[in-house]
Amino acid sequence: MSELVVKYVGEDEARTENYDGIPLCFCKKRHTQKIQGVECAAQSWRMKERMKTVSVALVLCLNVGVDPPDVIKIQPCSRLECWIDPSSVSPQKALEMIGSNLQKQYERWQPRARYRQSLDPTVEDVKKLCTSLRKNAKEERVLFHYNGHGVPRPTVNGEIWVFNRTYTQYIPLSIYDLQTWMGAPSIYVYDCSNAGIIVNSFNTFADQHEREMEQLQAQAAGIRNSPPVQSPSYKNCIQLAACAANQILPMNPQLPADLFTACLTTPIKVALKWFTLQPTAKLVPHVSYDLIERIPGQLNDRRTMLGELNWIFTAITDTIAWNTLPRDLFQKLFRQDLLVASLFRNFLLAERILRSYDCTPISNPSLPQGFRHPMWAAWDLALDLALSQLPGILQRGEPFQHSPFFEEQLTAFQVWLDRGSEERNPPEQLPIVLQVLLSQVHRLRALELLGRFLDLGPWAVNLALSVGIFPYVLKLLQSSARELRPLLVFIWTKILAVDSTCQVDLVRDQGHKYFLSVLQDTTIAAEFRTQSAFVLACIVHNYPQGQNFAFQGSLVSICLFQLDDTNQLCDTNWMLRQWLAICLGQLWQNYDTARWSAGRDLAQDKLLPLLRDPVPEVRTAAIFALGTFISSVKKRSEHANKIDLSIATTLLGTVDNDMSPLVRMELVAAFQWIVLLFPKQFTGVFLQEPSSHNQTHSLERNVNMKRVSSSSSIMSMGVSTMTNYPATGTISLVGIGSIYMKLWQSFTHMSRDPYPRVATMAQKVIDYVRNHAVVEIEAKEATSEKFSYSLPPSPNTRGNYLDSSSPRQLPNGIATPNATQYLSTGQGTPPTASPDSRTSLRNHTRSGNGRSLHSRISEDGESTSSQEERTLIPIVTTDFIPWAVSQFSRPTRRTALGADVTEDDDAMHDRDAPEYLERVRRFKRNVKLRREAREQQSRVPFLRLENQNWICRAQHTPKIVKFHPYEPQIAVAYRDRVTIHDWSTQAVRTYVPNAQRQLAFGGMASQSRYARVTSLEFVNAHDRSLVLVGYEDGCVRLWRPPDGEMDDPQLVGAWRALHFDGVGQHSRGTGGVGLVMSWQQNYQILVAAGDMKVLRLWDTEREMKLGDIPTDTDAAVRTLSSAPNGIIAAGCTDGSVRLFDKRCSPQVLTTYMEHQAPILDVCLRDDCENVISGCSQGNIRCFDIRRNSSSQKWDTGSNVTAISIHANADIVACGGQCINTYGLDGRNLGTIRTHEGFMASRIGQTSCLAFHPFRVSLAVGCVDNVVAVYRDENRRY
Structure with missing residues (x-):
């Protein structure tokens, strides 16, 4: 009941008429929404292929002390290579130090790669190095770093320069050959003047390689038994170049000569150096290069100044890339490979710095321009605030004050959330929120804001997953902090509601234990235990390994304990009761071990009180759980049959005439399992109907048929008792008042249900039994000429919901629906599953979760008890589970206190909402009408x-x-x-x-x-x-x-x-x-x-x-x-x-x-x-x-x-x-x-x-x- 209390001018008059408290009904989600799942098309946020750069070739062509002939250097000019002045030591020593430093700089980003240096190499040296690295790397990525500061510029013919063995000549090295040696996938870094020429030549030769490979493949196709030609894709190689084809490198003596390499490998040091050279550095005039060298801390320690700057830099470059790059390119460059991601983050800095010196770095694939992005202003501010503290820290020992960057960015993200929507651009700060999760100081607030963002809908979840949030929230499940529990549970609820394939990751990392502990902790609010139950239901859905781990974690006993009325643990939260029941149903579905364990704990008896629950969704969930309980026994026994029939009897007496169509639909789906488990008994009930007798006797005019009563015909087919397994016996006579007769009457009543879908589902079950009878009779007629059986038509009380396909004629002349609509001839196979076979809980149908029975109808119509199992596919399915899942994918409009607010309540409290204003208008109109009516009544x-x-x-x-x-x-x-x-x-x-139906009588429509x-x-x-x-x-x-x-x-x-x-x-x-x-x-x-x-x-x-x-x-x-x-x-x-x-x-x-x-x-x-x-x-x-x-x-x-x-x-x-x-x-x-x-x-x-x-x-x-x-x-x- 939703109480409507609207305050406006004149509300006292409304109260005098006792009007402001009139409740509304039939306005719940089950009434206003279609009972179906929401198609939350999960985007491909997972990397299709993970790749690592396992080998790095460092090729340095410096020839220290000798300048190339085509480069005229200014004096003074930049000299530092890898932050080493080559003139300070001997040329050979300088070359070795530079190579060693370069390797250390790269190892900072990928310490596990195999590094090989080639200092002032020859063509043979380069070939040997590249082919060796490619051989060892196999299908992984290889990096080729080329420093050509000591050789001539690249040629337009696609050549770079190396040396001869005596260093007396410059020898050209073709990019075409380099491609062949390096293979693919590869990444190339060119630090030399006119580097854009290399990029252009590389692309040209890549096209040439592909054409040549196509020719080889065509030739191989004409040769019998020739192996296929494997061709690397050179177009997918990554290239980073220091400048365009018509540009030379800057020679500013205050900067290093390998400025591009320095930006890629030592970004913080370069950024600080460059910042002090800018006009804005006047705000911190006392900071010199010497002070920068003495900045305290380590890059990998976020608690120090240097580590915090590196942390901020990573967040800012990620944010710039996220907001400028297409999503697929962002995933490829910033999430696929650790070293590649680092190089491209640093490339954004190189673009900003080098462009200030009229140099345009080039990348392939190319990136949108990001050097003017507003986030760079935040980076400058962070540097300014840090450097302003540096003199005091170094000279007077003052404590380091942490940057307010992350706190301010979280505030900006919060502002966006307050006013954000799907129609607006995504929040720029989303990658920063990811980084903040690493900090214990801001983690709680970051998780709260992240939860609010995910609550906006599936689009927000997909955005968060694509930015890379998944491994972070998965890692946080290892935290024992109680204050994080509600937030993490809510976040995982939103993720699994959109992409249930994450169940595999949770089980692999033992994440299910986290949610089991939350569900078991009764001191936690029922709202979060509900979400934990939902997460666990997703984990066990159609995932045997998840079912096994959850069962071993005592999920059955945890759920049953909270459902126990005497504990009163979920009396105030109907969604908790609903999802506890669904979770149990998903756990023991097709999982014998859990089903029998639950049976020993009397789970079916503990679920029965939920059938009288005041909330229809809870009653529906209980029926679902009991239905899967019935269907999940692979090996039938008398004990199992008695339990299942007892459950069916209770369902029949409790919810058979429920007011909610949601309940009745699920009831048909649950009852169908009894039909599928006991087909002989229901066939017997069908043939014992009065309409069957009438139909049989009405065929006496057919001279080709022997005049026998339907009952004698049935008896001649053999009688089996009610307690027999469904696999044994043939069509059985069923006594009046038996559970089979009562269930059949229930199906016939529900086939006339006023709710169309309930009637359609019940009619499908009736058709199944009818067609099963057709197969049984035909099989018997095929082996015996003593008896002739007439096929009874649909009872005259059922609606005609059959397909419009043409009926076929039985030998006795009766027109019937296609008997093989649900049954393959002689096999009794149920209808095929829904074409949607995805395993997502959001798209859950039981059609993909059939059971196995040990029975098969043989050609003579008798049933054999062979141990061959066949899959029992449901006749009908419902959308209750997908619809229930969809409630978690929709916005819940959570308040600051963490309570869920319904859409109606939200509209009633938002005085600017159109719904609120329209409701106020209606209330004022109603008050006015009643006032005028009273005057007229007088x-x-x-x-x-x-x-x-x-x-x-x-x-x-x-x-x-x-x-x-x-x-x-x-x-x-x-x-x-x-x-x-x-x-x-x-x-x-x-x-x-x-409901204008045509009722069938004798095969003709009345x-x-x-x-x-x-x-x-x-x-x-x-x-x-x-x-x-x-x-x-x-x-x-x-x-x-x-x-x-x-x-x-x-x-x-x-x-x-x-x-x-x-x-x-x-x-x-x-x-x-x-x-x-x-x-x-x-x-x-x-x-x-x-x-x-x-x-x-x-x-x-x-x-x-x-x-x-x-x-x-x-x-x-x-x-x-x-x-x-x-x-x-x-x-x-x-x-x-x-x-x-x-x-x-x-x-x-x-x-x-x-x-x-x-x-x-x-x-x-x-x-x-x-x-x-x-x-x-x-x-x-x-x-x-x-x-x-x-x-x-x-x-x-x-x-x-x-x-x-x-x-x-x-x-x-x-x-x-x-x-x-x-x-x-x-x-x-x-x-x-x-x-x-x-x-x-x-x-x-x-x-x-x-x-x-x-x-x-x-x-x-x-x-x-x-x-x-x-x-x-x-x-x-």
């Missing part, structure tokens, strides 16, 4: 309802007319449909049940029959109303009006409020009244009555039968009325008026027997003290419920066909050949004889009347199909 003695306000002509004679209390609408019911007319827009909506509408109510009329329609067959259907002009009404729910023997049985000659209803909005109770001896009360909040109140009469109840205090008045066909109060015992308060004819209308006034009734003889009686006789009575003087009594105004309308209105004192207030307009005709015989619930307006329906509305001609509203 003038009833002076009103003349002779002014025709509206008129229309229906297709058939209207049987019911009813005003909407607040909208300008009127409902008109005739035959099986209801039309809602809006006279302000002239719109007409028609509500027709798709005349279409329908159930007529016998009662009508508006539900939630004060808000967004629903239309509640009752039919003569005892069914109730609830419709939601369409939102748009082109939309169709939506069936919210349907159930059988009363059980009559047949459709329309009373109305066709017996004078029955069908189903009559009275709706109590305040109590959310529907009172149903009719041709039964009880009033049946339905609790629409819990969607359960509240109970029956005996009427103490054999007469049918023709009309009902409820007072605001819950008292019920019933007018019966014997002329009695009976008052009931469900709060009292006995519940019958009093009975008035002053009428001698059927009651046409009874009204309990809103003052809860007076009852007014009228009968078909025109007698009107007014009763004070405190007295035993009428306080006022009069006769209209003639027989009437319709009466309506106003609930608030002192006026009664009686209709016959004309319509008369009377005051409660019996005075005639006016007469309506003709319709208005030119040549107005006299009104026809009145078929129905209805007053407006508040206004003094009268709706009239006549036998000439006219519907009209009359009001006072002096109305001022």
Whole structure:
């Protein structure tokens, strides 16, 4: 129940009318959403292939002391190579030191790689080095670093330079040859002038290589038995070049000569050096290069200044890449390979620094320009704040103050969350949140914000996974911090709701233990235990290893302990009860060990109380768990059969007539397992139906058939007892009253269910049994000519939901559906599974989780008990589990306190929400209407309802007319449909049940029959109303009006409020009244009555039968009325008026027997003290419920066909050949004889009347199909 308390100007007036607390019903998610899973298309965030750079070739062509001939260096110019001045030592020593330093710089990023140096090499040296590294690397990546500062620039012919053995000549090395030696995958780093030429040549030669390989493959294809030619893909190689094809390297003496290499391998040092050279460095004038060299700390220690700067740099470069690169390119360059990711992060810095010196670094694949990204300003600020502390730290020993960078970025992320949405660009700070998870200081806040982001929907989860959040949150499951538990559980709930394949990672890393401990800890809030149960349900779903580990972790006992009523651990959270049941059902599904362990713990008995749970979702979950409990035994035994049949019996007696279609659908899915486990028994039940006997005897005219009774034919096939395994025996006779007979009757009843999907599912099960009987009979006929069997058709009580495929003819001439629709001939194979075979719990169907049985129908029709197992595929499936999973993928709008807020509550608290504003408008309108209506009611003695306000002509004679209390609408019911007319827009909506079925008799379709509408109510009329329609067959259907002009009404729910023997049985000659209803909005109770001896009360909040109140009469109840205090008045066909109060015992308060004819209308006034009734003889009686006789009575003087009594105004309308209105004192207030307009005709015989619930307006329906509305001609509203 959602209480609507809306505060606005004039709310005191609303409170005086006791209106602000009226509840809404049928507005839960199960009513407003389609019961189906949400397609959360999980993006490919997982790397398709992990790759490592296992070998690194460091090729340095420096020739220290000798400048190349084509380079003219300025004086002074940059000299440092790998932060070493070559002139400070001898040339050979300098070369070795530079090579050693370069290797150390690379080892900082990939310490496990194999490094090989080639200092001032020859062509042969390079070839030997590259081929050796490629051979050892196999399919992994090899890095080729080339420093060409001591050789000429690359040539346009695609050559770089090395030396001869005596260093007297420069020798060209073709890039084509280098490609061949290096193979693929490879990464190349070119640190030399005009490096862009190398990139261009590389791409050209890569194309040439591919063309040559295609030619070789074509030639090999023409040679028999030739092995396929393997060709490396050179286009997928990565290249990083220091400058473009027409650029030379900067020669600033304040910078290193290998500035590009320094940026790639020592980014923090270069960034600090370059920062001190910028004009902004004037803010910290006391910081020199010497101080920078003395920055305290280690790069890998985030608690130190140097480590924190490196941490910030990683976060910023990741953020720039995430926000500028396409997602697939980001995954390839920044998440696939550790060394490649580091080089590309540092490449972003190289681009920023080198561009300031008119040099443009090049990469292949190319990156979008990121040197002007706003995050660089945050980096400059971080450097500024750090360097400003440096003199004090080094000279005076002051403590290091940590940077506020991460805290500020989390604040920016929080601001985005406060205003963010799917339509906006993703938050820039998402990669930073990933980095913050590494810090214990900010971890709690980062997890809270991450949870809020994931809560935005599947798109947010996919973004977080693609940025690389998964390994971090997986690692955090090893933490023992209790304060992180709720946040981690929530985050993992969101992840698994979108991508359940993460179950494998959780089990592999023992993550399931974390959620088992949370679920077991009863001190944790029920909300988070619910989420843990959901995570565990995902872990065990269709994953045997997950089931095994969860079972070993005592998941069965943990769930059963919390479901125990005596512990009261989940009484306040229905979702916890729901997911505990689902988790158990998923655990023992197709897992014998868990099923039998649960059986020893009496799990089935502990689940049975959930079948009476006040929440339909919990009842549905319990049925699901019991259904999988039945279906999960591979080897049948008498003990297992008894347990399963006992469960079926309990289900049949508890939820067979549940009000919720969600429950009934799952019930059909659970019962199908009994049919699949005991096909012989149900085939016998089917052949014992009366329709089967009739069909058999009707075929005597076929001279080719031997005249035998159906029972003798069945007996000749062999009889098996009920306790036999389903694998043994043939078609068995089943005693009346057995569980099989009761289940079959349940299926036939549910095949006529008013909710279409329930009926369709039940009909499929019936068709399965029928087709199974076809196969059995055909198999018997094929081996014996002594007996002839006639195939019984579908029972005459079932709806025709069969496919439109052409029927086939049996030998006896009976047309039947395709017998192999569900059964392969002679094998009894059930229908094939759904084409969607994914194992995601979100897309869960039991079609992929069939069981195995040890039975097979042999060619002679007998059943053998071979040990060969076959998969038992379900006949029907439901979408309850995918729909339940989808609730976790949707936004929950969590409050700051961690509590979940529903969408309706959120809209009610958000004063800017359109839903809130629209609801306030409706409430104000309702208050105004009731105020005006009270004024009109006070003038009833002076009103003349002779002014025709509206008129229309229906297709058939209207049987019911009813005003909407607040909208300008009127409902008109005739035959099986209801039309809602809006006279302000002239719109007409028609509500027709798709229950017009053709019932099969003898293979021929009978005349279409329908159930007529016998009662009508508006539900939630004060808000967004629903239309509640009752039919003569005892069914109730609830419709939601369409939102748009082109939309169709939506069936919210349907159930059988009363059980009559047949459709329309009373109305066709017996004078029955069908189903009559009275709706109590305040109590959310529907009172149903009719041709039964009880009033049946339905609790629409819990969607359960509240109970029956005996009427103490054999007469049918023709009309009902409820007072605001819950008292019920019933007018019966014997002329009695009976008052009931469900709060009292006995519940019958009093009975008035002053009428001698059927009651046409009874009204309990809103003052809860007076009852007014009228009968078909025109007698009107007014009763004070405190007295035993009428306080006022009069006769209209003639027989009437319709009466309506106003609930608030002192006026009664009686209709016959004309319509008369009377005051409660019996005075005639006016007469309506003709319709208005030119040549107005006299009104026809009145078929129905209805007053407006508040206004003094009268709706009239006549036998000439006219519907009209009359009001006072002096109305001022």
